[in-house]
Amino acid sequence: MRTMSARREIDDTPAADTGGGSAARVQATGHSKSDAERLSSLMRQAQDGDAASYRELLTTLLPLLRRVVRRRCGAMPAQDAEDIVQEILVSLHNARATYDPARPFLPWLMAIARNRVADAARRSVRRSAHEVAVERFDETFWGAETYTPADVYGDPEALHQAIRKLPKGQRTAIEMLKLREMSLKEAAAATSMSVGALKVAVHRAMKNLRAALG
Amino acid sequence: METNDLIRRLTAAATPVDRLPPPSKRAGYWMAAALPAVALVVMLVSPRDDLAMKLMESRFAIEQAAAFLTAIAAAFAAFYLIVPGRSVWVAALPIPPLALWLASLGDGCLRAWLQPGADGLRFYPDWICLPAIALVGFVPAVVMVLMLRRGAPLAPHLTMALGALAAAALGNFGLRLFHQQDASLMVLIWQFGSVALISALASWNGARLLNWGLARRAGLPRP
Structure with a gap:
């Protein structure tokens, strides 16, 4: 593979029209004229x-x-950064019909590169505008008002008793959908009850449990 | 995806491409497609009765020439901007004909304002202008978008504004050949205003109409 003898970064290429004076530009980009012609030929x-x-x-x-x-994009x-390089390569591929072999190649390439880098910077700014930097999340779980692990189910034993007393269909629906957290589809497949029947059963079961537990 | 894998895939997708002709040639092709479409609409609607007489009027001729030159300059600038490495200053090219158009209309308004009586400055709604310009400029606009999409969308908003300006200016050029509305203030507000509105709307939607479309156009997964 041929290697380029770049001594300076090539993104110093001026954005202005690049129709004439290619020799001066080749000097400015740190490439020999033969390198530039080689790229153009490739x-x-x-x-x-x-x-x-x-x-x-x-590859070059x-x-x-x-x-x-x-x-x-120093930081x-x-x-x-590699993602942006890939975007530039794909953009070069998409825009390759726009290259005029009679004109220098590097200014054409750098216009695409600058555009994709600017797009990436805009995306980054948009993304960061919707994000909030948080150094630490506030712990509220140990506060007296928020630390309520025991209140979640009230009396677990009473809840078990109440579930046990439910009619069979309702008990099965509660066990499948609430305790095992199965989806309606999975519960229907496991119990041979229809989705509709399961919905009705779990609704009635919840009503009965609320009544039983006060 | 690793960059070397991407290069392998891009290389595999490297089919021969038709190089884009120079912007001036593409503007010529666009005109060749757009003018017959405009002429067809004008013929279908039927040209105004006093067209021959109007063409002899210097104000009408200047305004029509300015609209036509604006269309050509804007089309050239739009095709120029989709080629990487070209100067963005070419976008200013339609300003002189646009200024001439605006100056002629402004002069007409001033003269009408100075004129006493019923022939003075008159204003009333002329809602037909916007849809008529859109109708006459429809085919030129579609052809313009299709041609612009073959280029690199480096400045999509500016490019679309220029492309729409070209199509709408040509639409207005056609409109004045069949729509009997010559009061400068009316032309300025309803016709020039419609051209400006169409350009602004197109510019607003520039990124939707012209974007890199990386995955779609390359047939490759987005990096």
Whole structure:
């Protein structure tokens, strides 16, 4: 694989129109003219469907894109930065018909890279606008008003007695749906009762239990 | 997905692509598709009776020429903006014809205001303008969106605003060939206003109409 002799980051490429003066720009991006022409040639061959050239091009660009993203998104976690690099590669793939081989390649690539990095920054800002940084969650469970573990079921023994006294259908429905937390579908399959019958049974059972437990 | 896997998959999907022609050529193609559609609508609705006479009027001719030039400039700018690495300043290209159009209408308003009596500045609702411009500009707008979607959506809101401006300006150009409304204030508010509204709405929906659509267009899972 061919390696690039980049001495400076290439994202210094000016955003302005890049029609002329390619030699000066090649100097500015730290690439020799032959490197730039090589990239342009690889891209042209990739547009013609040459998979080997395309692979060489993308592999060659990868370290450059990583540097660009790292430089522009310094504090970003490595995985997020790699996601942006991947987005740039896919965007390059989608937009490859827009490349004009008569024009320099790097300004074309950097316009896409800048756009995807900016999109990622906007996404990040939007996400952080909806998030609240919390250093520690307030513990309320030990407060006298909120620490009520014993109040949840009142008297468990009385509850068991009341369930035991329910008619068989209602008792089965309560056991399946409330105690074992099965879904209506699962309970219907396990008991051969219909979903409707289970709903009615559990409703009546709850009513009876409320009456029994006061 | 690992980046090397992604490169492998992109390489496997590297079918030959048709390079986009230069923006000027694409603007020409768009005009070639849009003008017959506008002409068809004008013929179907039937051109205004006094069209030959109106074409001789310098104000009418200037306003129609300005609308037409605005359409061409906006179309060129929109096609220019979807090519990465090109200057965004080209978006200012429709400003001169737009300014000429606006100046002509403003001058007409001023003259009408200075005119005493019933011929002075008149204003009344003319709701037909917005749907009529939308109707005449419909095919140009659809063709424009389809052509813009082949490019890179680097500035979707600005690009869509320019694309819609091109279609709506052409729509207004067609409208004035069959709609007998020449009072400058009415044209300014109902016709120019409709063009501005259509452009603003298109700009607002720019990101919905033009986006990278990474997974869909590449046939690959989103990274």
